[in-house]
Amino acid sequence: MSAQVHALAAPTPRTAAAAATARAAPIAAAVSNPRAAPAAERFAPMSFKVFTARDLDRIPQLARLSPEQRFEMKVVAAVLPFRVNQYVIDELIDWADVPRDPIFQLTFPQRGMLASEHYERIARLIEGDADKDALEAAIAEVRHALNPHPADQMQMNMPLDEHGKRIDGLQHKYRETVLFFPSQGQTCHAYCSFCFRWAQFVGDKELRIASSEARVLHDYLRTHTEVTDLLVTGGDPMVMKTRHLREYLEPLLRPEFDHIQTIRIGSKALTFWPHRFLGAEDADDLMRLLRQLVEAGKHVALMAHYNHWKELETDAAHAAIRRIRATGAVIRAQGPLIAHINDDPAAWARLWKTEVRLGLVPYYMFVERDTGARHYFEVPLARAWEIYQQAIQQVSGLARTARGPSMSASPGKVEIQGVTEIAGEKVFVLRFIQGRNPDWVQRPFFARFDEKATWLDQLAPAFGEAKWFWQDEYEAIRAERLVG
Numbered sequence: 001m002s003a004q005v006h007a008l009a010a011p012t013p014r015t016a017a018a019a020a021t022a023r024a025a026p027i028a029a030a031v032s033n034p035r036a037a038p039a040a041e042r043f044a045p046m047s048f049k050v051f052t053a054r055d056l057d058r059i060p061q062l063a064r065l066s067p068e069q070r071f072e073m074k075v076v077a078a079v080l081p082f083r084v085n086q087y088v089i090d091e092l093i094d095w096a097d098v099p100r101d102p103i104f105q106l107t108f109p110q111r112g113m114l115a116s117e118h119y120e121r122i123a124r125l126i127e128g129d130a131d132k133d134a135l136e137a138a139i140a141e142v143r144h145a146l147n148p149h150p151a152d153q154m155q156m157n158m159p160l161d162e163h164g165k166r167i168d169g170l171q172h173k174y175r176e177t178v179l180f181f182p183s184q185g186q187t188c189h190a191y192c193s194f195c196f197r198w199a200q201f202v203g204d205k206e207l208r209i210a211s212s213e214a215r216v217l218h219d220y221l222r223t224h225t226e227v228t229d230l231l232v233t234g235g236d237p238m239v240m241k242t243r244h245l246r247e248y249l250e251p252l253l254r255p256e257f258d259h260i261q262t263i264r265i266g267s268k269a270l271t272f273w274p275h276r277f278l279g280a281e282d283a284d285d286l287m288r289l290l291r292q293l294v295e296a297g298k299h300v301a302l303m304a305h306y307n308h309w310k311e312l313e314t315d316a317a318h319a320a321i322r323r324i325r326a327t328g329a330v331i332r333a334q335g336p337l338i339a340h341i342n343d344d345p346a347a348w349a350r351l352w353k354t355e356v357r358l359g360l361v362p363y364y365m366f367v368e369r370d371t372g373a374r375h376y377f378e379v380p381l382a383r384a385w386e387i388y389q390q391a392i393q394q395v396s397g398l399a400r401t402a403r404g405p406s407m408s409a410s411p412g413k414v415e416i417q418g419v420t421e422i423a424g425e426k427v428f429v430l431r432f433i434q435g436r437n438p439d440w441v442q443r444p445f446f447a448r449f450d451e452k453a454t455w456l457d458q459l460a461p462a463f464g465e466a467k468w469f470w471q472d473e474y475e476a477i478r479a480e481r482l483v484g
Ligand SMILES: *Cc1c(COP(=O)(O)O)cnc(C)c1O
Pocket: 157, 171, 173, 174, 177, 179, 231, 408, 413, 433, 434
């Protein structure tokens, strides 16, 4: 199969040679001239060219890898989602630094992402030209062993209607915020190799959480006046046509939705396809929509997913950021801490500084979730906290709006506040940033220090206590939800 060329509205900025020059240029030179803004928005049309697992042999840059490495990629891409596009390949990855390059690690499959028994099993089947059914069955088994739905998302976060039936495409875990998964937004312009929502990209219908219905969203929000924030998420809602986004968002300007103060849109398009925001008619319409929401009094926040400062160095990325900010929308930046990509304080300090310089607000540093290729990407909590602390020490107060490292665990978002010693015991100081019960939020609690632990469920309460302060209540909520 050839790489599919999609007619997604898209303009192109310049040649690959110019891209290489820009990569080499210091960031300060690239962003210091605010007068460049209007011209930068006139990007010539460019088509969106995407590569999937079937197209690995068609990516010329991969020719520099050995045949063994290319085979390894195919094996891993048979299990975990793989999708990359020409912009990422040409402008974000430094091919001279492959396989170490962080954006290469972010998007391309690596052998270590599968446990060796899983890797060997799939590799033998592919090498032996196994029949399609046997291969598919093995792949399905390996996927199911990778905890496709971490933190009980399906059972515990999907709200129920008045008949006790799950409402598709919504999650309502924390009182103020509803997550909406529009069906047209359940893919991304490229896939992150560590994606915690990977299960929905591998075609397993029962694992998907998506809604196509504006009515479902609006009915739910109308009756839930405790909700102040809508978070449109995916996949990436920015893969949608603007007119679909408009169908969901424009009705929120009616008085019956006055309680919805904030519209957040989670997206990695500023990294993977900044042309979504530039040049073409659909992009202009998107800017009009954002401006319209802002002018009607909503807080509009693009929750931009970033892992590395290299995502913020291209002309197209800068132009897209300027355009979005000009609508009055705020861009908040968040992303997980990932081994092989950004497990380094200097990388985070430079990311946060670059964000602040470009007018973005650093928001969250997440701990990599307990799913997919976690053994390849995870960083011990103790190390995560060190990285956070050492990074935050290097930046000014304007970049210290980044919270974390935070685990999006089933009881809530739990932040590691520090490591200290109390009454002779070395402990982690923890707090809920968000909790299933709002009353848990902001109460400090303590776990026995553990150098190796990578997730909340591997920690034990400090001081010999048998349970967490929130444990009985959490288990009661859980029992109630899982029965229903
Ligand atoms: C993170 C998250 C939110 C938003 O939390 P904030 O702290 O307000 O950003 C809402 N719902 C779920 C399920 C989340 O994981």
